[in-house]
Amino acid sequence: MCAVIACAESWDDIALYGRNKLGWLRSFLTLANGIPSHDTFRRVFMLIDPDAFEACFSAWAQSFAEAFDREVVVIDGKNVRRSFDRGRAQGPLHLVSAWASEQGLALGQREVDGKSNEITAILALLETLSLKNSIVTLDAMGCQKRIAGQILERGADYLLGLKANHSKAFLAVKECCERHCFARGATARPVFDAFDDSHGRLVRRRVFVCPEAADLKALDAWGDA
Structure with a gap:
């Protein structure tokens, strides 16, 4: 994670970051054999279940959240810039994200599958979030009875955009x-x-x-x- 924050974009970059920061990393990690090779990083991450990893990472990130009486969680969908590939007829990557506005903290995100829609991604994202006593806001795309019901089940209130549909x-x-x-x-x-x-x-x-x-x-x- 430290390497990615420092703009690492490949396994080689991650291994290079580790070698350059070995002294600092050893101040809180036991690295008897030094930094693994870039191939080892790649193999380990290929074996990790991405959904389980995301759940663990989200729980870790939310552990840093301060206690607020009423956190406002904003859920919104966006296309990622330059994620399309016209040559391969590949459309842009569309993500649904949850943002804790008081914390300035991203709580989680879900990719919108081309075979489903944003509503399905919102429901899947809500399942991963700790929302008790929060206020969840969504635009008109998220104004659905199933979504409202799931927010209430998780102990939160909702603020939804309502349109003529x-x-x-x-x-x-x-x-x-x-x-x-x-x-x-x-x-x-x-x-x-x-x-x-x-x-x-x-x-x-x-x-x-x-x-x-x-x-x-x-x-x-x-x-x-």
Whole structure:
């Protein structure tokens, strides 16, 4: 891991890093026979189960997390830059990642299989995360009953982007917000109100908390929505 952080990109690079840092590594590791060859590094990593390794690495990374009353875990999907190969008709690598915003810590990621979709990858990623007392946020792609249910099962709350593809829930929430937040005489006030011009246009972003939405029948299937 230290070698990769130091920009090692091959087994030769990792072995070279080890030889150059041997004195430092021996301050906390027993290296009676020195640094293994690049071939040994390659063979060992070929024998490791990648899913088991990821689970161990994620648990190790999360052990560094400080205790926050309400950590916000952002789950989002992105294409990795320059991961495509037009010559081989290979599309870009698409990853779903979980980011602990208070910690500034990546908690885990899953590759989106070309034969499945982002929803499947999100469900698999959630299985690997410790989420108790967290707030998990996802965009409209993650606005699915299965995902919401899994987040609740893991002891967290969710904040999901809701769009018109969930027509009944969308219309019910829209009508509720128009009545309680935007109508003349409405008593609700935004808990966040700011202007943003970072993308070449001026956008006003307002956030309302609308407790009345909890009583909407259209949200019954979402579990504690």
